[in-house]
Amino acid sequence: MRTSTRMTRAGLALVASSMLILAGCSSTDSGGAGSSGAPSGLPATATGGPSSSSSVSVTATETEFSITLSQAMFTPGEYVFKVSNDGTLPHDLTIEGPGVGKKATPNLNAGQSGELTATLQAGTYELWCSVPGHKGKGMDLKITVA
Numbered sequence: 001m002r003t004s005t006r007m008t009r010a011g012l013a014l015v016a017s018s019m020l021i022l023a024g025c026s027s028t029d030s031g032g033a034g035s036s037g038a039p040s041g042l043p044a045t046a047t048g049g050p051s052s053s054s055s056v057s058v059t060a061t062e063t064e065f066s067i068t069l070s071q072a073m074f075t076p077g078e079y080v081f082k083v084s085n086d087g088t089l090p091h092d093l094t095i096e097g098p099g100v101g102k103k104a105t106p107n108l109n110a111g112q113s114g115e116l117t118a119t120l121q122a123g124t125y126e127l128w129c130s131v132p133g134h135k136g137k138g139m140d141l142k143i144t145v146a
Contacts, residue, residue, distance in 0.1 A: 054078075055077070055078035055079060055080045055117065056077065056078070056079050056080070057079075057080050057082055058070050058071055058079050058080070058081050058082065059081075059082050059084065060081045060082065060083045060084070060093050060116075060127070061084050061086050062083065062084065062085050062086065062087055062091040062093065062108075062129060062139065063085075063086050063087040064087045064088065064089055064137075065129075065134055065137035065138040065139050066138055066139060067093070067127060067128070067129065067139050067140075067141055069081075069127075069141075069143070072143075073146075074120060074143055074144070074145040074146070075145065075146065076120060076121050076122055076145055077119065077120065078117065078118070078119045078120075079117070079118055079119075079120055080115055080116070080117045081093060081095070081115065081116040081117070081118070081127075082113065082115055083105050083108060083113060083114045083115065083116060084113045085108040085109065085110055085111065085112050085113070086111075087110060088110050089110070089131070089134075090107045090108060090109050090110075090131055091107070091108055091129045091131055091134065091139070092104050092105045092106065092107050092108060092114075092129055092130055092131060093105050093114075093116055093127060093128075093129065094127065094128050094129070094130045095116060095118055095125055095126070095127050096125065096126055097120070097121075097123055097124060097125030097126060097145075098120075098121045098122070098123035098124075098125070098145075099119065099120075099121045100118050100119070100120065100125065103116060103118055104116070104130055107131065120145045121145060122145050122146060123144075123145055124142055124143070124144050124145075125142065125143050125144075125145065126140065126141070126142050127140075127141050127142075127143065128140040128141070
């Protein structure tokens with residue numbers, strides 16, 4: 001009887017310590033704005049750059065004739081540009097810069113969305129709509145990764 005009491009106490013101690021360890025590893029972030037005030041989809045960092053283990057989602061909204069990004073500051077890492085065509089004409093998003101040859105989404109019709117993933121290094125990148133004539137009408141911007 002004495003042996004089973006020791007085993008039960010040892011088992012309970014093991015379960016309790018395991019629960020404490022697991023509780024310390026859990027996350028309460030629901031993917032929205034955290035206590036730091038970072039926008040949804042962005043890690044809670046001063047620059048809004050990517051964490052070391054995942055990509056950062058950046059919303060790119062396109063209309064006639066502009067591109068608006070959900071953030072202005074970038075640090076090196078992987079980014080997923082979630083592109084939304086809120087205009088009435090077809091648009092795409094093209095990016096080119098250090099370590100990134102010209103990459104583009106397919107043409108997106110009005111109301112359509114797409115994604116473009118790129119690993120950004122320190123330097124300057126150009127993002128534009130490659131539909132003929134759109135870049136010259138203002139669908140062209142530069143971002144700096146630092």
